[in-house]
Amino acid sequence: MTDGTTRLRLHNTLTRAKEDFVPIAADHVRMYVCGPTVYDYAHIGNARPVIVFDVLYRLLRHLYGAAHVTYVRNITDVDDKINARAARDFPDLPLNEAIRKVTEATNAQFQADVAALGCLEPDAQPRATEYIGEMKAMIDRLVAEGVAYVAEDHVLFSPSAMNARKGPRYGALSRRPLDEMLAGARVDVASYKRDEMDFVLWKPSKPGEPGWPSPAGIAVQGRPGWHIECSAMSMAKLLEPFGGGLRCDDPEKNVFDIHGGGIDLVFPHHENEIAQSCCALGTERMANVWMHNGFLQVEGRKMAKSEGNFVTINELLNTEKFGGRRWPGEVLRLAMLMTHYREPIDFSLRKLEEAEAVLAKWRRRAAGAETGAIEPVLLDALADDLDMASYFRLLSDADLAPGSLKAAAALVGLDLSELETEIDVADFVARRLAFIREKNWAEADRIRDELLAQGVQLKDGKDPATGERVTTWEVKR
Secondary structure: OOOOOOOOEEEEOOOOEEEEOOOOEOOEEEEEEOOOEOOOOOEHHHHHHHHHHHHHHHHHHHHHOHHHEEEEEOEEOOOHHHHHHHHHHOOOOOHHHHHHHHHHHHHHHHHHHHHHOOOOOOOEOOEHHHOHHHHHHHHHHHHHOOOEEEEOOEEEEOHHHHHOOOOOOOOOOOOOOHHHHHHHOOOOOOOOOOOOOOEEEEEEOOOOOOOEOOOOOOOOOEEEOHHHHHHHHHHHHHOOOOOOOOOOOOHHHHOEEEEEEEHHHHHHHHHHHHHHHHHHHOOOOOEEEEEEEOOEEEOOEEOOHHHOOOOEHHHHHHOOOOOOOOOOHHHHHHHHHOOOOOOOEEEOHHHHHHHHHHHHHHHHHHOOOOOOOOOHHHHHHHHEOOOHHHHHHHHOOOOOOHHHHHHHHHHOOOOOOOOOOOOOHHHHHHHHHHHHHOOOHHHHHHHHHHHHHOOEEEEEEEOOOOOOEEEEEEEOO
16 A cells, blocks of 8 residues: 555546545555457557556556556457458458457467567456456346347447436536537447437347347347447456446445546547446446546657558567667657657657667666665656656756666666667668758758767768768767
């Protein structure tokens, strides 16, 4: 448990305010974060919530003790996108067998990618297909409560029926009325819906698709909608008693501490999660604190394959697609953390090079030092809604003891234990010479200055035989 000296404050999307964090159970913090749909390589935008909530997880473990924190991040392994990818990649296999191949390979790649970014493994990573029973139990409860209905072998949730009841209101998280949400949402138009805003809890499976016996008395096999999956998995893993499942005798037991994800999930996904969970479990809220990280752009533009700037974590780590070189996972991590998690981030070559230079400085300062204690002022900065800007300014203070620098970097997943004795200067020099040939003096000077900040001084001259520009370098101590 926390010693009471550090005040943790988190911005709550539900209240639009920064609040003191007080766990429901004094000796156990519970956090759920929406995880990947495993049908393709994760792109760099997918990495942002993984890194952000890994930092929060590390901070919670530091404050409360590792044994007193449970972090759950789900794996969505039943989805239309998965079915389509399986049919495309393995057309000669039965669909269910093809789906297994896609989900197993994609999940293994995701786990390897985020580990390379320095992320700890969550305490639990439930797969949607393992919690179909819990989903069906919730759906049956919602039908019995009158907020869901059966139509043409589908089960749909009715936001208007929810808002006709006493209790929490649909739209409280996104703070928009139903007509505005409808105007800004992509909703499926279907004849069996009573209202356009109604969303699917369960739908019939097509021939050959994954399917399970349906809830609510439906005779044909079916599969869950996306939103009900997270409601059921968070319930199964985080409610008291842990793993106890559906409890209606004591609604206060049906709430957990923190729910996180990207800002794009506020509506409809998280709004729908709240609606399902509160109506099924008889609570006023699903989680006490809702946290969301901001959008990501690449070089000032929305990332999209059509823009030619779509880049995966794996490509950044293992290919020369971005900036003509491979990037260490710790550089990618620091670049993500240099912008406050709630702000939009422009993922750029310049940001990566800046992060690399900062890491090199910190490594030189921490070289040979034993890991020390984290100074209280550092913890206070990080505990103020993950204020990384203040945190990193303090880390860059020359007066900070090397041992404390090392410990503080480790707290946010950055390892300074080994000084990099070899700097890949040749790559920087080659790119600088290319800029000089293009007469792009600003970029050439930027690279020179960044290397100088890392302790590497460039010297320009001419090859006596050819007259061509040559650049040598030396390490300045």
